[in-house]
Each structure stands twice: as structure tokens, then as C-alpha cells.
Amino acid sequence: MEPINESDLPWTTTERGGTAFRRKKLAAAAGDDHDLGCSLYELPPGKRSWPYHYHTGNAEALYVLAGRGLLRAADDEHRLRPGDYVSCPVGEAGAHRVVNDGDEPLRYLALSTMREPDVTVYPDSGKVGVYAGSPPGGEGERDVSGYYDRDATVDYWAGEE
Numbered sequence: 271m272e273p274i275n276e277s278d279l280p281w282t283t284t285e286r287g288g289t290a291f292r293r294k295k296l297a298a299a300a301g302d303d304h305d306l307g308c309s310l311y312e313l314p315p316g317k318r319s320w321p322y323h324y325h326t327g328n329a330e331a332l333y334v335l336a337g338r339g340l341l342r343a344a345d346d347e348h349r350l351r352p353g354d355y356v357s358c359p360v361g362e363a364g365a366h367r368v369v370n371d372g373d374e375p376l377r378y379l380a381l382s383t384m385r386e387p388d389v390t391v392y393p394d395s396g397k398v399g400v401y402a403g404s405p406p407g408g409e410g411e412r413d414v415s416g417y418y419d420r421d422a423t424v425d426y427w428a429g430e431e
Contacts, residue, residue, distance in 0.1 A: 313370040324365040327388035337376035
């Protein structure tokens with residue numbers, strides 16, 4: 271159980287339209303991505319985190335370290351500032367997205383349970399993400415993983431003899 275220091279870890283970058291952030295997977299670097307996930311995020315001014323979503327199997331929490339922003343949550347929008355802690359429970363009530371509408375980088379810790387299987391629901395786009403074998407954000411191989419239209423259906427017996 272040796273400590274790791276975030277300054278020793280490289281940033282990974284995600285950029286896709288208005289979504290842009292840097293991330294350091296602290297829990298994975300410390301060797302623990304099975305029970306509790308923890309990542310350091312940095313959003314540049316004017317950018318957003320992951321698309322608005324909630325998990326059916328994993329709770330998340332955010333702790334703001336520096337900067338200011340906006341949390342889009344299931345119940346309303348909330349201003350974020352250093353020292354704020356937000357709990358995002360499992361299910362629709364935990365839906366969230368972080369937006370940096372300030373003038374400086376927004377840094378926060380994101381913590382989560384690391385249960386699998388999990389389904390992530392994206393209300394704005396009508397998609398779901400399905401993960402089995404390794405949870406969202408996990409480092410392991412997955413048996414099942416993909417994104418699908420939420421309303422897509424197939425006949426249960428189709429293709430069976």
C-alpha cells in the first residue's frame with residue numbers, strides 16, 4: 271500500500287466537440303481499480319466533462335479542488351466552487367455532467383464504486399452503455415461492452431431453433 275503522487279502520473283486527454291478534459295487515474299495507478307475508483311480531472315475553460323449520464327450499478331462523487339463551474343444534475347443546475355462535494359447516487363437521481371463556465375481550469379476528484387456489470391444511461395442522446403467483465407473506468411478486459419440505442423429491441427426468440 272505504497273502512496274502514489276499525482277505529479278508522477280501522466281495526463282490522458284479526451285477531446286470531442288465541447289467535451290475536453292485531462293485525467294489521471296489515481297486509484298488504478300495505486301493498484302486498486304476493483305473496489306473504488308478515483309481520478310483527478312481538469313477541465314479547461316468553456317469545456318464539459320463526459321456527456322450527461324447516470325449509472326445503474328455504480329455511485330459517483332465529485333470533490334472540487336480548484337476553479338469554478340456548473341453541475342448539471344437531475345434535480346437542477348448547481349454552481350461549483352472549491353471545497354464543494356457532490357454525491358451522485360445510483361439511478362436517474364444521480365445523473366450529472368460538469369461544465370467549466372469559468373475563466374480558469376476546473377480541477378476536481380471523481381470517485382466511484384467499481385461494480386460490474388453496469389449500464390450507463392445517457393438521457394440526452396437516448397443511448398445506453400453496457401459493461402461486463404470490467405466496470406466503467408476499469409482497466410480489465412470486458413466480456414461485453416458497447417453503446418446502444420436505449421429503445422432498440424429484438425425478438426427474444428429470433429435466431430433460436
